[in-house]
Amino acid sequence: MAKEAGVVKSINGGIARALNDLTGEVRQLSVGDIVYQGEKIVTEGSNSKVTITQTDGKDITLIGKDTLTLDQDSNNNETVADISALQQAILKGTDLNALEETAAGGPQAGGNGGDGVSLSSTSFAEGGHISNIYANYGNLPDNGGSYISDYSAISGGRLNAQDAADIIIPPTPTVEFTRDTNNDGFLNKSENEANGDPNTTPVKITVPADANVGDKLEITITKPD
Template identity: 50%
Template sequence: MAKEAGVVKSLSGKAVAVDQNGNERELKVGDIVYMGESVKTSDAADKVTIVANNGKELTVLGSDTLSLNPNTIGAEGLADISALQNAILNGGDLTKLEETAAGGNAAAGGGDGVSLGEARFAEGGHYSNINENYRNLTDTNRAFASYDSPIGGYADGGTGAEPVIIPGAPTVTFISDADNDGTLGRVEHLADNSANTSKVLIEVPNDGTVRAGDILNVTVTDPNGVQTTTNIVITPNIIANGYPLDAPVEKNKTSKVEATITNFQGNESEKGEDSVKVIPEVINPPTVEFTNDGDGNHTLNRSEHANDPDPSKTKVVIKVPNDANPGDKLVIEVTNPDGSKTPLPPVVITPEIIRDGHPIEVPVERDKKTTVDAKIVDKHG
């Protein structure tokens, strides 16, 4: 059975352990790693810290590999690695375990020296790219830094502490509010999926202050003032493309979406927000024209009706207003000469109908009235 080398103390992003046969397993906090394994990270934002069996910490940053062998781990110190594992998982005091393992503080380097074979780090900090091909590093002011980044890497001054990262604020946008005036008119609202929702896009900064694994905190205030908060784990896709959602909306009421980001250090960004009010707008009515009623007196005389090929019918054209949109529906109902009503199938308005109108034929009888009623309904009803 492979010898235990250490325990995963902390993990941000993803890390895997690969044994000498190439078998790979994903690591989580509290997992034991073994001699002969290699710990690998693949993304610039990945970071894993391992407490070795001598109580010392080794950190792998970015896209990197740490081989677990006597050269990198050093001498054994803990009689029972399960005590270290339990302390990590239960929030115990690791210092006591480390002092027991190491027999007290190291004699040199202020008590935080780390001996890796012949390579000695006289100051604390992150180190990686450690393998059997190592050599002495003579710069005692900057012990080792194979990875520099605004959000990780070597901490100057020998403190070993990471710099404080304050994530940038997210940007919240109601997409259909094309003129960004805080209101949704009828035409703008047609871009939404339904009359009761409006599309929102929350974009997170891609400037290095936010990374996968951070938390996007989204609070939606609905038209009745009820707030709902959702916490979303940020993924690479969210960083690249943003986080979309549909916010509830109602006519003459305001809806608001707010968002902040909490990063791996527990620091919270400033707030981004946007709001809209749906403004109801009435569509202008269509115009109904009996084509052969030349004088517009709502009657058909003999000469006018002679233009209709079928004496039992007459031609009608329904013209739609300019504020109608392709995709709106034309709803028509005919009141027949006998007083019965005939609803016609809804007609989807096309650019051609907007330009030329929609022609139909309706029944007529001598000395009896025929009526055509028409209205326009958009996709939200």
């Protein structure tokens, strides 16, 4: 008679099945069901989470699509230590190839196929899923990761000579009232009527020496009165 390996504590997010490779029996698991040594526990769905309480009181949790083969060493203290060591190595970013064979995955127990990861005699037929790993964010080590620097949308380039020429302020011509006899910069009524023609006001405009042929001169009278 097969020896009990544990009992199903919880099933969330999907279906869990127990497969017996020797008898070919397949049964769908429910909370409270007993699982036996030699059975293969299979979870389906990426959001699956199944927890099995072993006979020694310790829990094994499968997360996502995963496979776990139960045998006499599933609740062995050395196996638990190996799993803990592997979990800590993953959290620290350690190269798994550098771990000892017993911690990183030695020869698999018979009857378990696929490119899996073996932890002592407890085998995971599908890699890529980690079970029973819990850590607070503040406890995770700093592995020297790179961070994106502050983004700035400001960019620039060298100003060429042509662009510089385009932004040079043009020279300003001078405007002089020839009847401004007191040279105060203003033309009063008496000065404007000195020649007997109050409707005509002579103005002298001096063009800057660096003006070029084709330059446009604009004069705006802001106070016509």
